[in-house]
Each structure stands twice: as structure tokens, then as C-alpha cells.
Amino acid sequence: MRIGYPCMNTGIGCTSARTFRLKSWSEERFLSTVAENLSCLSRILAYNAAHELLFFRVTSDLVPFASHPVNILDWPGIFAEEFAGIGAVVRENGMRVSMHPDQFTLINSPDEGVRERSVAELAYHAAALDAMGLDTTAKVQVHVGGVYGDREAAMERFVERYRTLPGAVGRRLVVENDDRLYTVRDCLALHRACGVPVVFDVFHHECNSSGEDAAGALAACAATWDPLDDGPLMVDYSSQAPGARRGRHAAALDPTHFAAFLAASRPHDFDLMLEVKDKEQSALRARALALAAGDPRVRRGRP
DNA sequence: GGACGTCAAGGGGTA
């Protein structure tokens, strides 16, 4: 089990998600922003290596406007050395990285324009991981998409379009249960239809499920990953913010909830993403809790 | 230098 956190480190004083307004677009602005973002990503990974946080979600803002028509620059070529250096750090430390395009990426949309922009966005994510020289265990994770008034048809569109994705995208794409529309059961049906691996989101399952217990759902998701091509199951973990609207992520790790999850998830191995607002702090806490509980699954860094 | 409205992009829910 590699433990990690998404996108940002709250303590090291830089962000790899710098961006700018479209109307401020210029080649210079773009190049300097990407250079800064890649430099910060290197710093974050160095921190993670030092703290044995071996799983990390790279921000989608790493390359701003990467799939926008305004951007015709060959950014993978221009920054080839920087990307390769980042990939080397990931491999040398036995780390895993993933990416998670945002809510506008919808491959099952009935709108052809939305679909085309979504595929272009996915191609950007895959190209970033390719530029790092990472194998296909570095995944790009999406939700199923909209329902559009006909769930069955929307799921069929997902399957059909998954099958026709460019190879560079298809080999990295994985699908995650969400908190409102598509449950683990839905995602498993997609897996049976087209082979897409299923990410298990613990909190979304608590908000939106067909009643299966979490341990069983996790086991079913784990079986959708090819250990060699896909690597271990990826799990997103968070819990309900106390007193807030149902579905809101907690601001800090709930140790009791987390301990119960760890116990229930045995003996399955997986990589664990702490989707908690305080980022690396919760990941560090989670790791310490798992080690203190004598959990043999926790992976150590390379010396 | 702080406050706050806004930002490429979609879809669902409610009134």
C-alpha cells in the first residue's frame, strides 16, 4: 500500500497549479508558467520521497490550456528534459502518480463537441504521463459522466467510446464511482462490458451505493485491475465533514473512521489517496496510523 | 496588501 494525496502540498511554499486567464495568454506567459509548475512538482516529489509518501495525484493545471485550441506549442518536446527528470524520480523511489481531469471531461456526452474536447483533454493527461516515461500503472481517472435522462444509453455510450479512444488514452483510463450518479455496481458493469478498471472511492460509496458493504465493493473493484498492466487497485479515501451538507469532504482525517476502513479493507492491497483538505498532513497522519496499527501492507520508500 | 468576483470547459436539481 502506497499512501498519498492529491495535487498540492500545503507546506513547501510553491504550487504546481499556477495558471492565468485566457485573455492573458502569451507564449512567454505559458512557457514560464509551465516551467514553474514543473519545478514545483519536482520539489513536491522530493518532499514525498523524503516522507515515504509514495502515491501522488498530479494536478490537471500542470500545463494550463494544454488542450485548448489557443495552445499550438509542442510542450512535451519543449519540456522533455523536465518531464523525464520527474518520471525518473517517480521510478527510482518506487512511487506511483495518477491524474484526474475535472468535471468537464465527459466521454459519454451526447454532444459531439463536448466529446471531442473531452478526448483532447484526456490526450493531454496521457501525454504528460507519457512524457514522464511512466508505464501504464500511472492512470488517468474519470467519472462515468452524465445520465442525460437515460442511464442505460449513457452507459452504452461510455463503453462504445472507451473502445474507440486513442491507444495512449485507453491504456491509462480508469473509471471511478461518484457521489450522485454512478455507483460501484454501475462501474463494474462498465468493466464487464469494456474492461475498464474501476477505482474505488470510499466516501462516494458511502454517499451513493446500491447497498453493498464497502469491503465487498473494494474487493470487486480490485478484481478489475490487471496486476501487471494496471498495477494495484487505486482507492480514494475521505470522510463526511461533520455538520456539513452530505457529500462534503472532511477538512481533516477522522482517525476512527480511517482505522475502521483499514481494518475492513484487509487483506486487499491497493494504493491509497487521501482526499482530505489538509493534503500531505492527512497523508502523513494516515501513514503513521497504519504503521502504528501494525498494518503490514504499508510500503516503505527505497533507501 | 487585503477582499472578493471571476475563471475554457458540463450537468443536475429546483423553482
Add this chain to the structure above:
DNA sequence: TACCCCTTGACGTCC
């Protein structure tokens, strides 16, 4: 049909 919500950090303007 119109409007609000999601989820969210960072930008950029205003004071």
C-alpha cells in the same frame, strides 16, 4: 426557462 449548486485554487481587479 432561469438560476443555483457542485469543487476549488488561483488570478486579477478594485479599493
